Amino acid sequence: MRTVKGVTALALVAAFAAACSSGGASPSAAPTAQPTPVPSELVAPTEAPTPDACAPENLALKTAGTLTIGADNPAYPPYYEPSETNPDPWELGDPTNGRGFEGAVAAALAGELGFAKDTTTWIVTTFNNAIQPGPKDFDIYLTQVSYSDERAQAVDLSDGYYDVAQSVVALKDSPLAAVTTIAGLKEFKFGAQAGTTSFNTIQDVISPTSEASLFDTNDAAVEALKNGQIDGLVVDLPTAFFVTAVQVENGVIVGQFPAPEGGEHFSVVLDLGSTLTPCVNAAIGRLKDAGTLEAITIEWLADKANAPVFQP
Missing domain, CATH: 3.40.190.10 (Periplasmic binding protein-like II)
Structure with missing residues (x-):
């Protein structure tokens, strides 16, 4: 719930090898001098730590x-x-x-x-x-x-x-509880804890017509759901099970979102x-x-x- 990458040494070697092999010369051609490789200034290779x-x-x-x-x-x-x-x-x-x-x-x-x-x-x-x-x-x-x-x-x-997967929790008697598609979620009001990938899911995946509500804590977001301030709460799936089992007596997990490209961990x-x-x-x-x-x-x-x- 609570929600970067440099070029590796291997990728540099692979790119260099590909450049050398493209447009291969005939066996009788004189070898072409290659420029001295210049180390990347972006990211230094990370060495595996020694046991000591x-x-x-x-x-x-x-x-x-x-x-x-x-x-x-x-x-x-x-x-x-x-x-x-x-x-x-x-x-x-x-x-x-x-x-x-x-x-x-x-x-x-x-x-x-x-x-x-x-x-x-x-x-x-x-x-x-x-x-x-x-x-x-x-x-x-x-x-x-x-x-x-x-x-x-x-x-x-x-x-x-x-x-991890993100999910939606709603009250059992809410029209939101019957929704099965992402498109069908757009007309409802959602909330999530600030600074989380759950909030990003509301903004980037659901893109609702109503402005999402931000909360300092997940407990505050749960109270907003119980009090009817929001229609749906977005949390990671294991948290959704806890919310519906312990925190919201008439709560239900509406569904989970497909994994985003590259996944979420x-x-x-x-x-x-x-x-x-x-x-x-x-x-x-x-x-x-x-x-x-x-x-x-x-x-x-x-x-x-x-x-x-x-x-x-």
């Missing part, structure tokens, strides 16, 4: 020897599940218990980076503050932050750890230019290869991924 560089004792952390993880508060299920008694200050979900989708991903990622529960600490950081430019109080941040080119200008965004947020970023990407890659991310997704989100897909 990613050892806990070698990482540049906010607190030496401790991985500081940020999350928004309230921490919503199914991303963060509650404990029997949540520790202060956490509301709804408890990021510290390793339960819920992002709670489990964070715990697995911390372990892959070499940190145990007693060398990991959690802090509250609002979603909007996490994605704004400037230094952070956390080493990594997980709260449904979707990758976008714009955000990647302000913060580092890791490789994706979950492919959640990324870990880090300081812009963080030396930790390649280590996090390497750890995510290992968790994917081992099937750990898939297992976590099945455990926490398998029953929260099915909804009708809007037709054009």
Whole structure:
């Protein structure tokens, strides 16, 4: 829900090879002198981190020897599940218990980076503050932050750890609840949390005739739906299941949107230019290869991924 790329060294080599092979000369032709390649000034090749560089004792952390993880508060299920008694200050979900989708991903990622529960600490950081430019109080941040080119200008965004779809929630007795096409959504009034890819979906995909409403928090948007200020709420699909199961008694998931070109995925947020970023990407890659991310997704989100897909 909570919603960039340089030229790689491989692409430069491929382009150079293609240029050399086009219009091939005859075997008897004298070789043509090639100009000395000029390195690109746009993006330097990124080298894979060495194991030693990613050892806990070698990482540049906010607190030496401790991985500081940020999350928004309230921490919503199914991303963060509650404990029997949540520790202060956490509301709804408890990021510290390793339960819920992002709670489990964070715990697995911390372990892959070499940190145990007693060398990991959690802090509250609002979603909007996490994605704004400037230094952070956390080493990594997980709260449904979707990758976008714009955000990647302000913060580092890791490789994706979950492919997500956006969806519409309405009240069961609303005419909106019967809509099955994107074109049919245009006449209704929608709302979403400010600064999210959910709001971008309203603007870019639905393009409604009524101006969309922006809210500081998702809770405020939910209240607007319950009070009839908006006809539909746009959120990511797992959040929609929580909204209809817990927050809006007579709510219904109207449908989900087809995946945009290139897809949409959640990324870990880090300081812009963080030396930790390649280590996090390497750890995510290992968790994917081992099937750990898939297992976590099945455990926490398998029953929260099915909804009708809007037709054009």
